[in-house]
Each structure stands twice: as C-alpha cells, then as structure tokens.
Amino acid sequence: MRSGPIRPVPLILGVGLLVAVWVAPLSMWLGSAFAGHMLRHMTLVALAAPLLIIGWPWVARALALHPIAAAALEFAVVWGWHLPRAHGLAYRADAGFVAEQASFLLVGLLVWAGCLRASHPLAGAGGLLLTSMHMTLLGALLILAPRDLYSAWCGLLPNLSGQQLGGMLMLGIGTPVYLVAGLWLTSRAVNEKETAA
Template sequence: MRIGYTLGLGLALLPTAALGHAGAGWIGPNEVWHAWTLDPLVLVPMALGWWLYGRGMAREPRFRDSRAVAFAAGMALLALGLVWPLDAMGETLFSAHMAQHMVLTVFAPPLLLLGRPAGPVLVALPIRLRRTMAIAARKLRRWIEPLLGPTTASLLHGAAVWAWHAPVAFDAALADEWVHRAEHASFFLTGLLFWAMVLRAVRARDRMAAPAAAGALLFTLMHSGLLGCLIAFAPEPLYAYGIRPTAWGISPLTDQQLAGLVMWVPAGFAYIGAGVGLLALWLNRMTPAEHHVPGGAFHKG
C-alpha cells in the first residue's frame, strides 16, 4: 500500500518539469485561442503518463474503470492548466494565473491520486524494470513518509501558498521563467503531498486518521480563505501586472478581486466537501457504543 502511494506520487510528478508559463506576452481576447502551450517539456511527460497508464489498464482487467475516470480527469485538468490558453492568459490576468494555481494545488492532485496509477504503470513496464521501480519506491518512501502526516503536509502546503503570494516573491515569478517554474512546482508538489495525506486517511486503519485529516482540511480552508479575502479586499493592486488586465476590459483592481474570489470560493468548496466526507466516513466506522453520548443529551435510552 505504501509503495503504491509512493509510485502514484512519482507518476503524478511527471508533468512538473514544465510548470511555468508560455512566456508569450500579453494575451487579449482576440489572441487567446491561438495561445496554446505546445511545449515538449509539457506534452512529452503528459503523453508518457497517458501511455503508461492506458497500457497498464488494458493489460490488467482487474483494475476498475473508476480509477481510469479519475486519472483521466486529473490529466485533463493538468492540460487545462498547462496546455490550454489559461497558461498564457496568466501573463495578462492575475485571475487566470490564480485559476491555474487552483488547478495545480486543489483539483488535479486528488484526481490523479484517486486514479491510483502505481498498479497500471507497473503492469505496463517490463518485469525487470518493475523490480527496479519497486526498489526505488522503497527508498523514496523513506523520504516521503515523514511528510505525509496531517500537520506536516498541511504546513508545507500552507507555507508554499503564503510564501509565493507575497508580492515580492510573486513579482519575481512573473519576471523570471525559472522562478515561475519553481513557484508552480512547489504548489503542485505540496498539493500532491497534502491530498495524498487526505486520501491515505480514507484507507487508514487508525480511526483517528480521518478526523485528523479533516482538521488539516479545516486549517487549510481557513488560511487559504483568509489569503483569498486579503487579496480580494485589498484597496489597491498588490502585484506587478500593471495595466495588462485592461486588455480584457477590466481594471487591475477588479482583476485582483476576481483572483481573490477564485482562491477563496472554489477551493473552499473542495476543502469543505472533502472534510465532510472524511467526518462522515469516521462516524460510519464508529461502533454503536462509541456513538453513545453520556448524559442522554443526544441519545435516548
């Protein structure tokens, strides 16, 4: 099980070599459909991930189709964030940039991990390479395992989100392509760790794993919502987009307000939904005796 999570994280990391913008300059409404990011550093790893996963699913009929649906949805979202014009639009609109961040941190990682790619990928590989990958996964697990606790995973993810949205760091990422890649890579990596922790709690035998992960989700909901509010209600533009949003007919401040709402609302629903699901799972696993509340406040009899 642990090796499976490690390999799943490894496959999901294939596209991280190109987590940057296309660098195509300002993109207006008339140019948006011509601004696809056809970067080999994006397309080749994604195509390799699709091919390995599809080959493994075809070879082993015992893998459930629901896995493939989740993995396909996650890869489609990565394509939305890294290939579709949303990537190039992030050079012009802070709100588009923020939407890309939400794809990389909140929505694509859990879907990729729900696809549980370790099994299909191992089946797709030659037998000798499978053994090599299993050995490598055991070694990598020693480094990843301490990072998958609810406190550690949520703090690492939160630190990445807050640090990169500091105006100095964000503006540096806008100005330099390699800094931009580092920004997006850290979002995606910490997002994978965070959601791997959440999903592992679903399958954990420890009954307290689910409420602990739900607490981490609540913490992330609160601090990311606070950051979204600070961005949305700031009285003036915080980042170095200048007059770029006017190419879309909106002011820089309006664009920033939209970006804050993008961080605040869609991500908030995702965290709330996951937290409620974990708590429902925890309650469902409790024995009748554990459901009893002393004093009769919530229990008759």
C-alpha cells in the first residue's frame, strides 16, 4: 500500500465506527456486558483499524512494523486483556477500560499498518493469517468454556450465554476479516510473481 493523500471515505467510516462503539449502549443491546465488550473489541481491531490505515496513509507509514512482530504484539495484548483478572480490571476501573481500549486500537493499527505496507505481500498475509488463527482459538475457547470465566472478576452474576455470544462475535467478525485480507494479500503476491516471471 503506497503512501498518499488522505482518503476521506474510509477515514470517516473508521472514525464513525470508533465513535459508535464507544458511545452506543452495546451491553444493553446485546444483553451481556461481555458480548458488548467483544463487539467493541472486534470493531476496534478488525473494522475501524484497517479503515483508519487505508484512509490515512501517513499513519500507516508511521506505524508500520514487520507484520509478524505486529501480529505477535497483538496476540500478547489481546490474550493479556482476556485473562479474567485483567478483564475485570478493565470492567471495574475507568483507567483500566481506557488502557484496554487504547491498547486494542493501537495494536490493531500496528497489525494493519504492518501487513498492508509490508514490502512483501506474503509477509503481510502471514501476519493477518496468524492473527486470524489466534482470534479463532480465543473465540472457540470462550464458546466452549464450561463456565463464565469473567463474572466473578467483574462483580456480575454468571452469564455463560453472554460469554458464548462474545466468542461467536469474535469468530464471526475477527476470523473472516483477517482471513479474507490475508488471502487477498496472498493472491496479490502470486499475481506479482506471475507478472515478474
């Protein structure tokens, strides 16, 4: 992805999604604090972040890391915040919530900047496909867990169905977005190789 002028449509869509997920009463709409958390999380990293990177190429250039390093960093942040104690901190303390949301957005931007700006599209595809795999694994663990992992840490009544809905949102949004983008970069790499040959 080349640097260039601001692309207003994706930038406005990305900012609009950020505003929507931070203002909308997601927990009330979904009937679960955890499902609301997961919809916000997936919107930040898998929908808003790529739109912001595509819409504002200067940010993409400034944040571009090696795709595998960015994917590893996102893995650490995402899994770290989904440990029960850390999730409880983000739920119960405003400072924890701000730190969680800011770190989700930052690592989302780093992954998309690194993968879309990678000098070799296959490296970018690798970063996105690794991210798709760890999102799939975490979503599956949340769905298949035999009990609510977070309610005790958040001071809430157990809501296993809400946790399962959160896992399904992760699978339904994160997995396909990263997978399709990774496959698109793979296709681009193959086409470039064929053109060069």
